[in-house]
Amino acid sequence: MAASTSTSLLPQYRGWLGGLLIVMLSCITLPSHAASPLVADLSNYHIEMDSGFNGTRIFLFGARNDNGDVVVVIRGPDKNYIVRKKENIGGIWINRQHINFFAVPDFYAIAASKVLSTIEQDNLFKRLRIGMDFILIPPHPDESPANFTEFSSAFAQYQHKRKLYMYIPQKVSFVGEMLFKTTIDFPDNIPPGDYTAEIYLISGGEITGMQSTPITVVKSGLDAFVYTYAHTSPILYGITAVVLALFIGWFGGRLFEKI
Amino acid sequence: MNIYLPIAEMSVNVFLLLGLGTVTGVLSGLFGVGGGFLMTPLLIFIGVPPAVSVSTVANQIIASSASGFLAHWRQDHVDFKMGNYLLTGGLVGSSLGVMMFRWLKQGGHLDLFISLSYVTFLTMVGLLMAGESLRAIFKVARKPSSSNKLPMAMRMPFKVDFPKSNLRISGIMPIAIGLFVGMMVSLMGIGGGFFLIPAMIYLLGMPTAMVIGTSLYEIIFITANVTLLYALTTQTVDIILALFLLTGSVVGAQFGSKLGAKLPSEYLRAMLAALVLCVAAKLAIDLFTPPANIFSVSAM
Numbered sequence: 001m002a003a004s005t006s007t008s009l010l011p012q013y014r015g016w017l018g019g020l021l022i023v024m025l026s027c028i029t030l031p032s033h034a035a036s037p038l039v040a041d042l043s044n045y046h047i048e049m050d051s052g053f054n055g056t057r058i059f060l061f062g063a064r065n066d067n068g069d070v071v072v073v074i075r076g077p078d079k080n081y082i083v084r085k086k087e088n089i090g091g092i093w094i095n096r097q098h099i100n101f102f103a104v105p106d107f108y109a110i111a112a113s114k115v116l117s118t119i120e121q122d123n124l125f126k127r128l129r130i131g132m133d134f135i136l137i138p139p140h141p142d143e144s145p146a147n148f149t150e151f152s153s154a155f156a157q158y159q160h161k162r163k164l165y166m167y168i169p170q171k172v173s174f175v176g177e178m179l180f181k182t183t184i185d186f187p188d189n190i191p192p193g194d195y196t197a198e199i200y201l202i203s204g205g206e207i208t209g210m211q212s213t214p215i216t217v218v219k220s221g222l223d224a225f226v227y228t229y230a231h232t233s234p235i236l237y238g239i240t241a242v243v244l245a246l247f248i249g250w251f252g253g254r255l256f257e258k259i
Numbered sequence: 260m261n262i263y264l265p266i267a268e269m270s271v272n273v274f275l276l277l278g279l280g281t282v283t284g285v286l287s288g289l290f291g292v293g294g295g296f297l298m299t300p301l302l303i304f305i306g307v308p309p310a311v312s313v314s315t316v317a318n319q320i321i322a323s324s325a326s327g328f329l330a331h332w333r334q335d336h337v338d339f340k341m342g343n344y345l346l347t348g349g350l351v352g353s354s355l356g357v358m359m360f361r362w363l364k365q366g367g368h369l370d371l372f373i374s375l376s377y378v379t380f381l382t383m384v385g386l387l388m389a390g391e392s393l394r395a396i397f398k399v400a401r402k403p404s405s406s407n408k409l410p411m412a413m414r415m416p417f418k419v420d421f422p423k424s425n426l427r428i429s430g431i432m433p434i435a436i437g438l439f440v441g442m443m444v445s446l447m448g449i450g451g452g453f454f455l456i457p458a459m460i461y462l463l464g465m466p467t468a469m470v471i472g473t474s475l476y477e478i479i480f481i482t483a484n485v486t487l488l489y490a491l492t493t494q495t496v497d498i499i500l501a502l503f504l505l506t507g508s509v510v511g512a513q514f515g516s517k518l519g520a521k522l523p524s525e526y527l528r529a530m531l532a533a534l535v536l537c538v539a540a541k542l543a544i545d546l547f548t549p550p551a552n553i554f555s556v557s558a559m
Binding site for chain 1: 262263265266268269270318319321322323324325326327329330367368371479483486487488489490491494496498499501502505509513546547549550552553554555556557558559
């Protein structure tokens with residue numbers, strides 16, 4: 001595939017122009033692949049979060065060799081969540097009902113060249129889980145409670161508030177007939193893990209081109225060290241916490257005794 | 260200036276954390292209490308998950324107890340034998356508490372349980388202290404107790420000698436007190452001195468001079484046990500958060516104790532009682548106010 005041959009050249013290019021240039025070059029220099037209906041690439045595949053991490057923006061650019069709408073979906077690592085609903089019992093608000101959401105994406109961003117509802121898609125979005133309506137589906141259709149949507153929209157709102165779910169798609173804009181571009185913003189609280197960027201070319205209710213590219217998000221620096229230490233060697237971590245506190249207590253006591 | 264807390268997984272302003280540490284430190288120096296009862300609800304209030312708040316405050320209390328303990332030990336004001344009896348119950352109680360904590364968290368009732376325990380416990384202690392300090396201020400003589408009954412611990416079986424405290428009481432009583440306080444440490448994120456000190460004076464009949472040093476001795480080991488168990492089972496001890504709180508509280512405690520030396524103790528206790536009752540009232544009101552969002556989300 002044209003895009004994969006050009007990937008190795010990419011990391012040094014951060015912006016639009018470099019990327020667009022490469023996509024164009026790959027179209028020209030590799031005429032045998034010109035038939036490939038869709039090629040796309042990202043400005044960055046690897047996000048490192050250190051203690052000063054303030055969020056980041058990734059540029060996506062590509063070319064289509066066919067007519068159709070472009071939809072870009074970024075999914076974060078899967079996670080299990082439990083959503084609880086409080087009820088008033090004797091004046092006090094107590095958690096009663098709950099629904100588990102297994103393996104839901106912890107991050108979800110979307111960009112499209114047209115308003116989603118105007119794209120002819122014939123149940124495609126539901127199958128591919130594109131758009132807010134289809135991210136969360138009942139775990140077992142037969143045993144899902146009637147108020148599933150109430151819980152799922154509460155969850156989506158929770159993620160939206162944390163800037164991890166995007167309600168309104170970003171704009172995918174075209175440069176001429178073939179080239180397209182968009183940006184994806186990652187907030188400062190993105191969960192670390194494996195992400196995928198899926199780029200679809202949709203025309204006449206069918207997928208005419210598709211590409212999937214992985215993005216990795218890792219913690220780095222002291223935070224990452226503490227987090228990994230706590231989770232991989234919990235006994236040593238606990239002992240460190242205790243010894244550190246004992247030492248500071250003793251040291252602090254000695255220090256102020258002299259003053 | 261923000262710092263990212265790796266275990267709580269959130270960004271918090273450094274000065275807010277140092278300020279929290281200092282305020283609770285001043286209080287602990289002023290009133291001679293650990294300050295956990297204030298620190299844990301405040302951390303939850305700024306958005307630190309309850310599980311992280313409770314285990315991290317336990318970690319922080321190790322340090323404040325250790326420095327206090329050293330001072331009392333140098334003056335030979337620690338009854339180690341009594342401390343070990345309390346500790347025996349305390350280790351069992353705090354371990355049970357950690358198990359209960361996980362069970363409550365899975366059931367989704369942890370936050371409610373923490374609030375209810377705080378409201379009950381703080382109201383009780385606050386009212387007792389308020390009554391006692393107001394009587395002292397207005398010089399109202401305590402009604403003589405109905406009879407000169409011996410403390411309960413003296414009437415129970417399995418008598419043990421505690422030469423340091425000059426006591427011969429049932430060994431069951433300190434173990435039972437330790438058990439109860441241990442559970443509170445792991446469930447509420449407090450040191451437990453609040454309950455332990457009156458219990459040692461009134462239920463065990465220990466001499467006042469021995470009480471604080473001995474309770475600090477017990478609290479060091481209980482909070483260490485709780486820190487270890489939470490690090491092992493839930494990975495919710497945030498060392499970075501603990502370090503910031505510690506730094507603030509070590510400094511604050513020095514100001515607090517200097518300030519405390521200048522104020523009459525009955526007024527101090529009345530002020531502490533008022534503070535405790537305020538925290539309790541705030542938590543009680545929250546229990547009955549309709550929440551902004553009736554849905555809550557947590558990771559599994």
